[in-house]
Amino acid sequence: METMTLGGALNAGLRRALEADDRVVLLGEDIGRLGGVFRVTDGLQRQFGANRVVDTPLAESGIVGTAIGLALRGFRPVCEIQFDGFVYPAFDQIVSQLAKLRARSGGRLTLPIVIRIPGGGGIGAVEHHSESNEAYFAHTAGLRVVSCSNPNDAFWMIQQAIASDDPVIFFEPKRRYWDKGQVEPQPDLPLHGSRMIGEGDDALLVAHGPSVALALAAAAAAHEDGYSVGVLDLRSLSPLDLPTLLDEAKRSGRVVVVHEASTFGGIGAEIAATITEHCFTDLKSPVLRVGGYNMPYPPAGVENQFLPDIDRVLVAIDRSLSFQVA
Amino acid sequence: MSNRDVASLERIAPELEPQSIPTPERDVIRFVQSDGSLTELGQSRGVDVGFAQSLYREMVLARRLDVEALALQRQGELNLWLQCAGQEAAQVGSIRALDAADMVFPSYREHAAALSRGVTPSELLSQWRGASHTGWDGAARRFHLYSVVLGTQTLHATGFAAGSRLADTDDIVLTYFGDGAASQGDVNEALNWAAAMKLPVVFFCQNNQWAISTPSSSQMGAPLHQRAAGFGMPAWHVDGNDVLAVHAVTEAAALHVRSGRGPAFIEAQTYRMAGHSSSDDPGRYRGTDEVTLWSGRDPISRMTALLGELGAAEQFFDELRAESDDFARDIRSACLSIERPRFEELFGNVYAEPHPVMERERAEFHAFASMLNAEV
Ligand SMILES: Cc1ncc(C[n+]2csc(CCOP(=O)(O)OP(=O)(O)O)c2C)c(N)n1
Ligand SMILES: [Mg+2]
Numbered sequence: 001m002e003t004m005t006l007g008g009a010l011n012a013g014l015r016r017a018l019e020a021d022d023r024v025v026l027l028g029e030d031i032g033r034l035g036g037v038f039r040v041t042d043g044l045q046r047q048f049g050a051n052r053v054v055d056t057p058l059a060e061s062g063i064v065g066t067a068i069g070l071a072l073r074g075f076r077p078v079c080e081i082q083f084d085g086f087v088y089p090a091f092d093q094i095v096s097q098l099a100k101l102r103a104r105s106g107g108r109l110t111l112p113i114v115i116r117i118p119g120g121g122g123i124g125a126v127e128h129h130s131e132s133n134e135a136y137f138a139h140t141a142g143l144r145v146v147s148c149s150n151p152n153d154a155f156w157m158i159q160q161a162i163a164s165d166d167p168v169i170f171f172e173p174k175r176r177y178w179d180k181g182q183v184e185p186q187p188d189l190p191l192h193g194s195r196m197i198g199e200g201d202d203a204l205l206v207a208h209g210p211s212v213a214l215a216l217a218a219a220a221a222a223h224e225d226g227y228s229v230g231v232l233d234l235r236s237l238s239p240l241d242l243p244t245l246l247d248e249a250k251r252s253g254r255v256v257v258v259h260e261a262s263t264f265g266g267i268g269a270e271i272a273a274t275i276t277e278h279c280f281t282d283l284k285s286p287v288l289r290v291g292g293y294n295m296p297y298p299p300a301g302v303e304n305q306f307l308p309d310i311d312r313v314l315v316a317i318d319r320s321l322s323f324q325v326a
Numbered sequence: 327m328s329n330r331d332v333a334s335l336e337r338i339a340p341e342l343e344p345q346s347i348p349t350p351e352r353d354v355i356r357f358v359q360s361d362g363s364l365t366e367l368g369q370s371r372g373v374d375v376g377f378a379q380s381l382y383r384e385m386v387l388a389r390r391l392d393v394e395a396l397a398l399q400r401q402g403e404l405n406l407w408l409q410c411a412g413q414e415a416a417q418v419g420s421i422r423a424l425d426a427a428d429m430v431f432p433s434y435r436e437h438a439a440a441l442s443r444g445v446t447p448s449e450l451l452s453q454w455r456g457a458s459h460t461g462w463d464g465a466a467r468r469f470h471l472y473s474v475v476l477g478t479q480t481l482h483a484t485g486f487a488a489g490s491r492l493a494d495t496d497d498i499v500l501t502y503f504g505d506g507a508a509s510q511g512d513v514n515e516a517l518n519w520a521a522a523m524k525l526p527v528v529f530f531c532q533n534n535q536w537a538i539s540t541p542s543s544s545q546m547g548a549p550l551h552q553r554a555a556g557f558g559m560p561a562w563h564v565d566g567n568d569v570l571a572v573h574a575v576t577e578a579a580a581l582h583v584r585s586g587r588g589p590a591f592i593e594a595q596t597y598r599m600a601g602h603s604s605s606d607d608p609g610r611y612r613g614t615d616e617v618t619l620w621s622g623r624d625p626i627s628r629m630t631a632l633l634g635e636l637g638a639a640e641q642f643f644d645e646l647r648a649e650s651d652d653f654a655r656d657i658r659s660a661c662l663s664i665e666r667p668r669f670e671e672l673f674g675n676v677y678a679e680p681h682p683v684m685e686r687e688r689a690e691f692h693a694f695a696s697m698l699n700a701e702v
Contacts, residue, residue, distance in 0.1 A: 029537075029538070029540065030538045030539045030540060032539075033539050033610065033611045034538065034539035034610055034611050035610070037538070037605075055539070055540055055544070057509040057540075057545055057546070058476060058506040058507065058509040058510065058537050058540065058545065059509045059510055059511065061511050062509070062511075085474075085475065086475060086476075088475070089475075089510065089511065089512070124405045124456060125405070125406070126405070126406055126453065126454070126456075126474060127453075127459045127474055128474050128475055264683060293673070293687050293691065294676075294683050294684070294687055295672055295673060295675075295676045295684070295687075296459075296676065298667075298669070298672050299453075299456050299457055299458050299459055299666075299667065300405050300456030301455065301456035301457050301666040301667075302456075302666055302667060302669045302672070303456075305669040305691075305695075306669070311694075311698060312694065315694070315697075
């Protein structure tokens with residue numbers, strides 16, 4: 001067991017993957033000498049050389065497109081997109097190429113590519129540096145989408161993602177890069193398993209990535225008021241860990257989904273629909289969503305009013321708890 | 327290495343030698359040397375001292391803004407600052423070569439150009455204080471919003487120019503972008519599009535040698551001014567730290583473009599004297615020797631020397647120093663009085679026409695905020 005920051009755990013996980021399999025190559029802007037703008041790849045180019053930890057030209061479509069070519073040639077590329085808002089130049093390569101090649105080839109081609117994206121807001125950044133765009137990718141068949149929330153998961157999930165033979169979009173909660181935690185000697189969950197934290201006899205909060213810490217704080221506050229509120233850390237957004245999600249939803253019949261992304265057409269909508277389809281008669285309240293407002297991410301000076309906070313989560317829990325079926 | 331190399335191609339099939347090969351980098355056009363002396367070309371062109379002084383003044387004020395803004399960032403008054411120190415000549419020289427009606431599409435480091443277009447310190451700093459995504463009216467200033475997503479603005483510039491041609495006006499468009507941004511697909515699409523359609527765009531690349539930690543030498547396989555030829559437009563390669571040369575070259579490019587002969591390209595060699603941003607630590611990837619070398623090529627000090635040599639009055643320098651001090655005070659107070667937007671207002675900025683989701687969420691936000699206040 002070792003204490004690491006979330007960013008440090010990703011670094012250690014990437015190092016392990018590079019050591020374990022020499023087909024693993026890292027591609028990204030400023031990931032080599034600089035070690036990435038968040039230092040997630042710090043020291044890796046020194047250890048594994050500039051051929052395996054590649055400072056690319058400044059072109060995201062190029063990063064993903066050439067990763068596809070490398071994968072076709074037998075390599076296992078791990079791409080870094082510098083910030084969430086800069087993945088869109090690569091959108092065609094991800095959505096129309098990466099996600100579809102296996103199906104288009106009649107299942108012949110395998111694309112073991114990981115795309116790491118530091119996501120989410122709350123760090124006072126300038127525009128395009130705080131977005132939560134996981135729903136675009138979760139909506140796309142052919143991609144797997146995961147999101148870690150703590151150092152232990154960061155360490156194990158990045159290795160599991162690299163070991164996957166499918167494309168994985170890997171969201172990293174940038175405002176939690178410096179959070180510290182224990183890293184266990186063995187993974188306790190598969191890549192697409194969700195983690196239940198605490199007992200949720202009265203209500204369940206469903207969250208992922210940067211919102212898990214918020215959900216835990218809200219659950220603790222609710223506990224002080226005498227309510228048993230559990231937190232389900234989704235970890236995987238596509239596929240969803242349905243057995244766990246549905247079991248936990250049934251337990252209390254009251255579910256609140258929390259995420260930073262705008263709610264319209266977001267992951268919360270998928271979760272609410274899935275729970276409603278499978279557990280309609282177990283529900284005691286509609287599934288509620290707390291998320292960013294449906295506007296472009298605002299200027300940093302007012303981002304705290306945009307992002308879900310503990311008050312908004314507690315108000316939603318209250319609404320759910322006090323909901324009466326007429 | 328395979329022994330099926332080019333040498334054997336030359337022996338076996340000399341008639342199939344490639345018809346086009348990369349050409350070496352061309353020398354830069356320069357009027358004023360680093361020490362302030364004039365090159366032969368500079369001497370033959372001559373210097374209009376009054377005009378040179380007005381360019382110099384803008385560079386000095388832009389440098390002051392840069393210094394003050396960095397200090398404000400260090401004091402926690404700005405979230406972030408991207409310094410333009412070292413690039414004043416490239417920006418002032420080029421923007422002053424345009425007509426007032428010409429439209430400009432900047433990247434995000436064009437603070438000297440912004441000031442030249444009348445953007446105020448308050449308008450400029452607002453974005454970096456986290457109060458807005460842009461502080462100025464781009465249409466009124468003829469200076470579009472900053473584009474943080476690299477290279478995207480070059481296509482907007484191209485479309486804007488297409489509009490000017492459709493409207494049959496004789497204004498042109500200039501767009502700034504970096505050596506790093508030049509690797510983006512958008513920039514290369516813009517170059518091709520503008521050339522194919524013969525649109526009135528000046529593509530102005532400030533090659534400041536770095537894209538965060540990536541040196542321009544490993545960003546590309548051929549010098550940028552050579553790339554332009556492949557797209558079908560003329561290019562100039564200029565000393566970007568020589569404001570007089572930049573001005574002259576941009577005037578020439580603007581003339582070419584305005585006359586309807588299609589786009590033009592300028593590569594200005596300059597240097598990002600500071601880190602990429604106030605969060606960057608350039609010591610991780612570049613040595614001090616290089617920085618020292620480029621400090622010796624500073625765009626402002628060479629003009630101080632030249633103007634002194636040409637007999638600019640001591641009074642000119644004194645007055646400028648006083649103006650710069652006043653400007654610094656203005657910048658500071660302007661920054662401190664920038665106000666955050668009211669969050670509720672933002673719902674009204676998203677769509678031009680009424681939108682039910684915005685209306686509902688604005689009401690929800692309002693109710694929630696009032697509830698919290700009521701509780702306090
Ligand atoms: C599409 C996109 N990818 C990545 C980034 C992150 N980023 C911001 S500035 C920068 C380097 C830009 O270099 P260059 O174009 O040379 O401009 P300079 O910063 O030197 O002015 C990078 C990689 C971005 N803003 N947009
Ligand atoms: Mg650059």
